[in-house]
Amino acid sequence: MATERMQVLTKGFFKENPVFIIMLGLCPTLGVTTQVINGIGMGLSVIFVLVFSNIFISMLKNIIPNSVRIPSYIVIIAAFVTIVEMVMHAFAPSIYQALGIFLPLIVVNCIILGRAEAFANKNTVLDSFLDGVGMGVGFTMALTLIAFIREVFGAGTITLVPMGGFDGVIEIPLFYTYPVRVLTLAAGALLLMGYLKAFFEWNANRKRG
Amino acid sequence: MRQFARVGITLSLIAAIAATALAMVNAVTAPKIAAYELQVIQNALTEVSGGFALGDSNTETGDTSVSAVHALNDTDGSVAGYILQLNGVGYGGSMTIMASYLVTGEVIDARLLANAETPGLGKKAEVPAYMEKFQGTGGDTAVPQKKDALEKSDADSISGATVTFSGVAKSIAYGSDFVKSLGGK
Numbered sequence: 143m144a145t146e147r148m149q150v151l152t153k154g155f156f157k158e159n160p161v162f163i164i165m166l167g168l169c170p171t172l173g174v175t176t177q178v179i180n181g182i183g184m185g186l187s188v189i190f191v192l193v194f195s196n197i198f199i200s201m202l203k204n205i206i207p208n209s210v211r212i213p214s215y216i217v218i219i220a221a222f223v224t225i226v227e228m229v230m231h232a233f234a235p236s237i238y239q240a241l242g243i244f245l246p247l248i249v250v251n252c253i254i255l256g257r258a259e260a261f262a263n264k265n266t267v268l269d270s271f272l273d274g275v276g277m278g279v280g281f282t283m284a285l286t287l288i289a290f291i292r293e294v295f296g297a298g299t300i301t302l303v304p305m306g307g308f309d310g311v312i313e314i315p316l317f318y319t320y321p322v323r324v325l326t327l328a329a330g331a332l333l334l335m336g337y338l339k340a341f342f343e344w345n346a347n348r349k350r351g
Numbered sequence: 352m353r354q355f356a357r358v359g360i361t362l363s364l365i366a367a368i369a370a371t372a373l374a375m376v377n378a379v380t381a382p383k384i385a386a387y388e389l390q391v392i393q394n395a396l397t398e399v400s401g402g403f404a405l406g407d408s409n410t411e412t413g414d415t416s417v418s419a420v421h422a423l424n425d426t427d428g429s430v431a432g433y434i435l436q437l438n439g440v441g442y443g444g445s446m447t448i449m450a451s452y453l454v455t456g457e458v459i460d461a462r463l464l465a466n467a468e469t470p471g472l473g474k475k476a477e478v479p480a481y482m483e484k485f486q487g488t489g490g491d492t493a494v495p496q497k498k499d500a501l502e503k504s505d506a507d508s509i510s511g512a513t514v515t516f517s518g519v520a521k522s523i524a525y526g527s528d529f530v531k532s533l534g535g536k
Contacts, residue, residue: 220369221369221372323472
């Protein structure tokens with residue numbers, strides 16, 4: 143039982159990674175990953191929404207009539223997204239501005255609605271919670287990896303949270319002077335996504351033998 | 352009929368609980384959001400004021416490209432110029448620019464505020480030094496709106512982000528004409 147629960151939690155990290163394996167949520171993935179902090183901010187927002195929407199949908203699965211389950215899920219998801227939006231605007235305004243339209247668009251992020259429909263409305267609250275954490279962490283890891291590569295090579299910086307005397311930006315000497323600019327643009331995001339997808343496919347095939 | 356009532360009541364309850372939760376979060380976050388936005392505006396106003404004192408403000412300009420007009424007063428209380436809060440369009444969508452002018456329409460300084468420009472490229476317009484290329488223009492000389500109107504070092508600085516430059520320049524040039532139309536009133 144414990145092993146099964148552990149599998150529910152960890153499958154989203156690599157085996158069923160929502161970005162690299164299931165290929166869901168690609169719009170925000172490509173749109174916000176211009177800076178590392180944006181990837182982390184978007185990832186944490188999705189973890190919050192995914193975990194709480196999974197919990198509530200699992201709790202209400204026997205109460206919500208089947209004919210209106212999708213509108214009900216959307217209301218629940220939209221409420222959590224709006225909460226994230228308001229809290230981020232108040233307490234992390236720079237990340238809120240950087241995420242722009244992609245933050246409210248979490249409402250229609252297919253990872254969240256997909257997990258609600260495919261997992262939370264068929265499983266227990268605990269399993270749904272673990273699924274939400276696992277898929278959210280997998281999404282965050284994917285965003286952070288893509289953002290890290292794009293920002294380091296494309297802008298020559300790593301942007302994190304400013305703290306004390308640290309302004310939040312680490313400059314990478316060679317790439318700051320000679321950045322591979324295409325990586326910060328939409329075309330570069332698609333190219334990188336293609337290379338990473340090919341790598342994950344190769345890795346999965348290698349493991350299968 | 353009973354099924355319809357069940358569906359209606361369930362949806363209404365979910366919506367009511369969601370609305371209550373949102374109202375509670377809004378009560379906590381709204382004052383902080385308002386304070387933050389005011390602080391951003393105040394900081395920008397101070398930075399671009401060029402040493403003049405801030406005078407009256409008007410947020411009803413009747414122009415969609417100009418959100419607000421703040422007068423700049425000289426030491427004798429006369430209007431020396433204006434700070435305009437301008438709405439522009441860049442590579443990533445809408446941008447907010449705060450620009451200050453003498454009454455002749457000459458640019459004193461400017462800052463790029465809210466924007467969604469590309470990091471490493473258009474985002475460089477947030478750096479105060481980026482606006483130096485506009486300072487002193489708009490009066491006798493036109494505000495540079497094309498890359499070939501800039502000196503080589505300035506032209507190099509906007510390389511890869513000409514859409515951002517064009518958006519900022521158009522807004523600043525529009526602001527200059529707007530200030531001229533005020534005639535120091």
